Amino acid sequence: MQENGGGGQRGGEKEGAEDERVAIQGRKDCRSHAASLLLRLVGFSYLVAFTSVFLQAPGLYADLADRGGDQELSAGVLVEAEARKPWDVSFFHDHVWNVLLSLFLVCWVLYQSIFLVGQTFLSFQWDIFLLEVGGLVLLFAPLTSYGSRRGPTQLSALCLHFCLFKIMLMSGVVKVQARCPTWMGLTALHYHYASQCIPTPLSWFAHQLPNFIQKLSVVGTFIIEIPAAFLILLPFRQARVWAAWLNIFLMVCIMLTGNYTFFNLLTATVCLSLLDDASFSWRWKKRTRRDKRPSRTPSKGLQNTTSVLHSEQFLKSLHELEGREWSLRSCTKSFMEVAFTEEEMDQWIETSLFWCIPMFFAHFLGQAVREAAQVYTTSRSILRRCWRFGNLMIVFVFGSMYLFASLEPLSSIAPATRKLFLPFVPSLSSRAQAWRLTSGYGLFRRMTGVGQKTQVLPNSGGKAIPVVARPELELQGSDDGTNWKPLEFKFKPAGLLLGSASWLARHFLGDAPAATRLAALGSYQYNPWLLVLIYRLLEGSDATRSLLATELWPKEWSAGSPPRAIRIIKFEYDFVRQEQAKSGKW
Template sequence: MVSIVYTRNLYLRGISVVYLFAFASLYVQIPGLYGNNGVLPARTQMESKANGVLAKFLTKPTLLWFAPYLGLDTEYMMDVLAIVGIAIAFLGMVSQKFCNAMTFTLMWVLYYSLYQVGQTFMWFQWDILLLEAGFISIFVAPLVYVKPGRNRSQLYQNPVTFQLVRWLLFRLMFSSGVLKFTSGCPVWWGMKALSVHFESQCIPTPVAWYSHHLPEWFLKLAMIWSLVTEVAVPFLFFFPLSAVRVTAFYLQILLQLSIIITGNYNFFNLLTMVLCISLLNDNFFFTKRKGKGRSSESSWFLTILAKIVHLGVYAVLIYFVKVLFSLRITDKYTIESDTTFTREEFDRALGKAVPAAMLLGALPLALASAEAVTATILDGPSRFFSRIANFFSTLFYVGVAVFLFSISLIPLASIHPPVLQSSANSTVPMLLRHWHSRVEPFQISNPYGLFRRMTGVGGRPEVVIEGSYVIDGPWKEYHFLYKPGDVNSSLPFVAPHQPRLDWQMWFAALQTYNQNPWIVSLAYRLLNGQPEVLQLIDTTRNPFSKAPPRFIRATLYHYHYTSWSQKSSPSWWWREKIGEYFPIFAKDHSPLLEYLKKLKIIGQDTQSSAGGRGKGKDRKKDLWTNTWLISFLQFLRSLACQVEASIFLWSLFTAGCLIAFTRRI
């Protein structure tokens, strides 16, 4: 049995770091997004006709139902959950002793409780990916911390459940690549995606500006490499030769690093890199000593054979890439490429690839399960009752792994509907679809796929919100912290923090304001000068710092990068006005107020701009108020708000690294 103790421990520490970033990033945004005077108050999600906290919990499983028992409202309870999540994740990061099943259960429950009221600001693929990976980590982690080598019985279940991490990584990468083709997007099929992507992505970095101006042939080649890394390389995750998997690991890490330096995708790429650890084992970190005599000769022969197979596998992959994309070097020493396969051919190949992927995923899980069960029988403790306990414990982990793998076949099969339909009685039985639908609300088995269709062709759409004291103007712009607005503002590095309002503004620009009711609530909060919401934008450049505007409107623009010849210019963008995004609103605009009342965002006791934290609809007179706890929560938030959000996140991470390092010393 190949050891994965160190590898598993590294994975668990990595998941703790991701949880730390996720909780901390959300924490700093709670008042403005979900407070009683926020854009989408969380209290609107906590209405239930059920009697009793248990009945309410069953209708919507979230710890926020227990807020009244702590003397808090929903907003402050969200603070408590986020702070506790930060603390637990921090402990898991600094000490392996806290990386146990109970710790990961608590972190999953806390994040899921916040997700339940997150609404549109938490409906992102990285949130559900963290929930699925976090749920799997509950069963990857040991029940209690055991130092390596002290009790092998604690390690039996790890090869089984750790296979689920690799399977999740496969589904994430394979689905993300395949859906770019199945969407039929002409930009992807025309291999022009990267010529648009660096300019159109949500929050680009400065490197994205330079990447956008790379030669077209190089961008095409980079796009082909990224698609091959997402679609073809994941099948090598299950290759029996570890060297092949290690190379796949490096390719995936390189892809994620490329995305990190060109785009701000919060903790998503970091989480993907943590999942990539499942491609390794302890031999990757610790080199074995070479033997002597005949064994060394045999080892030498096997090493040469392994290298030949390793090189052969990737040589075959490169050959097929060359053929499928017609790669050729021109007289000008550039590389030309074209897609040589049709959509019909790709669809037929996908119909065969999906069942093959299911088989490839099931085989190592079955082998690991058989090996784990056998190990409990042959190598278990000498004491009879301990051996029986280990045997049934291993069966439990095997059962969990088989169940989670089985229900995950549904979202994988959904990327090619004919597979799901034609295999209803074999590959994907109706029973699995039934169980998947039962657990679907818990986000433990999800479909994935980003950038199915490339947006921003012809210019990235951006919504610019403007306010004025007089309806005829002059109109002054609100500036956001990270998203493009002022054409002279520098492009930021903000990951792993996710400014969720900036992200939703990007999505809103792709649709109409009627499809994004939250942006109407944002306009109303700005008209009231709500301090919690103003903290989500650039307060240092607030044109209405003395008094909020009387009128507000939004205009749609198309943004473009400045040309390479203008690189010495302070401007990163130039923009063109497209038209009105939403009409002029006033604070006392009756249709606006009625609309927000219908959404339950405002009510009789929340229309005043003077309302602060803890004042709102869900602060009932018959509930006691925990004043000392509220004061403590306000004190903690005042400390966290002293620095910019991304600096706050990196400060926590740096402190954790220092503590972990000094503990080892």
């Protein structure tokens, strides 16, 4: 009887230990599915980026390597040895396996190298954002395989939260600080769909929306990018979930109506760091009751204290400034208008950041203490405890460096936050920005394509607004100097070719068309690559011809004989209005 009782006692202890391990395992696994999806989508973004470079490289770099303005590569860059090789297609064939790689460190180093060489064609904000997110994913991804039952540390997720907060807040604030009349007048979307770098077929339909929907869309953009961005920093799960879905919704809308390659997908991917598996209960329902129990660690009180302070100060700031700065006045003539000024916006941002940044840093420190306590209480062996604690220290040190380095670009929209700088922040930030580990952003700072003439549109509320004047460059070739025929880029929606390219091509192969669209905003002196492009086309370079839609060329040019003369003409375009399309008068 005693032996059986002892066996039953040992069996009960064994079951209790198994239950404890299941509970700990459940807490570890509460973010594993969402984190795994995030890592796979970041890997897909790398796939898109490498594929885009590989397919366009022969025309962009092999013959345009001497386009002028090349910067000297600094020592220690991986690509330095490769840059000394001749610029030919074999260089990119050597790196074709990058398309298949899933090693984030290798992908980050190689894309950093290509970015330093790419310059004009890889200087877009989506390239910079990929490098910043790719650096943070090195902390977020587990050292072992994705199938590991332990998800990423919350510390690494907090770094991604701050990255998302920075890009969304800066993108919204610069629209106000730039004093663009279209943003402050809530008419920016009257021009955006037609004047963006590469529209999609859905852009035309969005351009036809009534005036009040266009203005409401601008208001929604302001709300999501500025006040709702602070929800990302709050320690409350429900606030983060709302912030995630709002930003994902905005990114999907932008993706459907414009081509920004992988930028919107990558931004929506970072939003997944705000979610856990409970946010996808319709997809992953494997949760136990113990998953919902909070872990009891010595630092739980410290974390709760910093969370409450963070939330109270933030909500107090919003409450004091909400009525004065975020109201919209109704107007019978213009439907609605902004009721705050640029100066009031600057004051609100500086006050909010002055409270939120220290509280977020305190929350980060409290989370580090909590996770250190979890490592100590849940690791049974000394070796395992040292291994996990070492990993945590790596994330804490590099994560802290990232947060401090990100203060410098964030201070560009709120100079008062420089008072929070420690002495080492400027030098640390300059080094981090040199490697694109942190950057500043300013998407759609000013709306382009605003014409000089005005007209009253049927859905503009009876108010005269400037017409859309999208600047566009068109290459034209001729053999006699009299008859000129267009030389269009592949995947570029210009003229009557808006629907000629496939959806995938438009969204993943937009470097050359986007560079041409941006060149239309300046002069050729600041875009020497255009002169090199024309020179190579006149020479009959096959690599450069691969960038153009040669299937639309005359037979003699398609056969290999280049045109004798090439010129660049600047046009101003607008979408056909629905009323004009029906009447045929356009």
